[in-house]
Each structure stands twice: as C-alpha cells, then as structure tokens.
Amino acid sequence: MANLTVWKFEDPNGAEAALVTLVDLQKQGLIQLQDGAVVRWDDHRKKPKTTQMHNLAGIGAMSGAFWGMLFGLLFFVPLLGAAMGAAVGAMSGSMADIGIDDEFVKEIRAKVTPGTSALFLLSASGVRDRIAEAFAGTPVELLHTNFSSEEEAKLREVFEA
Numbered sequence: 237m238a239n240l241t242v243w244k245f246e247d248p249n250g251a252e253a254a255l256v257t258l259v260d261l262q263k264q265g266l267i268q269l270q271d272g273a274v275v276r277w278d279d280h281r282k283k284p285k286t287t288q289m290h291n292l293a294g295i296g297a298m299s300g301a302f303w304g305m306l307f308g309l310l311f312f313v314p315l316l317g318a319a320m321g322a323a324v325g326a327m328s329g330s331m332a333d334i335g336i337d338d339e340f341v342k343e344i345r346a347k348v349t350p351g352t353s354a355l356f357l358l359s360a361s362g363v364r365d366r367i368a369e370a371f372a373g374t375p376v377e378l379l380h381t382n383f384s385s386e387e388e389a390k391l392r393e394v395f396e397a
Contacts (some may be wrong), residue, residue: 258367
C-alpha cells in the first residue's frame, strides 16, 4: 500500500535536495518511491513553483492531473473565477476520501509560505533508520501522512530525534 507524506523544509531548495537523497536511497533499495512532487516557493515570488516527478512512476502513481488539481486547490484557488472555483470545490470533496480535506488544505496553506519548500511523496516502504540517518541534521517537518496513528508516531519519532 502506498503512503502519501508531505514534508516542509525551511529553505526553497530543501525539498529538491531531499528528493535527490531519496532517489539515491531508492537505488540502494532502502525506500520504494512511487511518485512525488516538489513545491518551491522563493521569497520574491507571489506563487510557488511546482514540479511533478515523472521518473518515479510506479504502480498506483498519481497522474499529473491529480498533482495539478491538488496544487491548484492549495495555492491558487483565490485567483480562480467562480466557475473554476466551484469545479475545484466539487473535486476537493472527492479528495477527502484519501485524507485531503479542509484541514489538510488549511495546514499546507499556513505552513508552506515564501522562503520554504515542500515534498509531496508517494512511497510504499522504507528502512526507517537508514532514511533518518541520511536526513540527520536536516530541518524538516512532517506536515501530513496517511499512515496509521501508530505508524505516524514512529515516523515523527525518527525525524524529531
């Protein structure tokens, strides 16, 4: 089963650097990446730049339409017209089934701001201690996961150490 996690970095380059590390860990067989996307928000920009990871595609990978809709919902809704806003509102209701609800949207909007970056990652498995070792000293915050409460607590414990 794939898990969606969202990680926030206090640097516009942090998410891209983390993805490079994760791809290297995947080559070592330490994590199975299925799909992902990076949000980079430079200080001088009004909106973030988003990039989908095309070469991570695997079984169950998200489509570009999914990432586009998600990032539109998170960062661009105030700029959309009423008709487009209603369509996004209808689509966002269906996303609640996979853990993307109003609280998720509010949290991401509040925390992913100019000068930060975020990594949205779909992964299936990983060797927690080796992954944590690769990210030792990296300031990162887990914003969202669809892991069970017990799995999420273990994940937070690893990265808060």
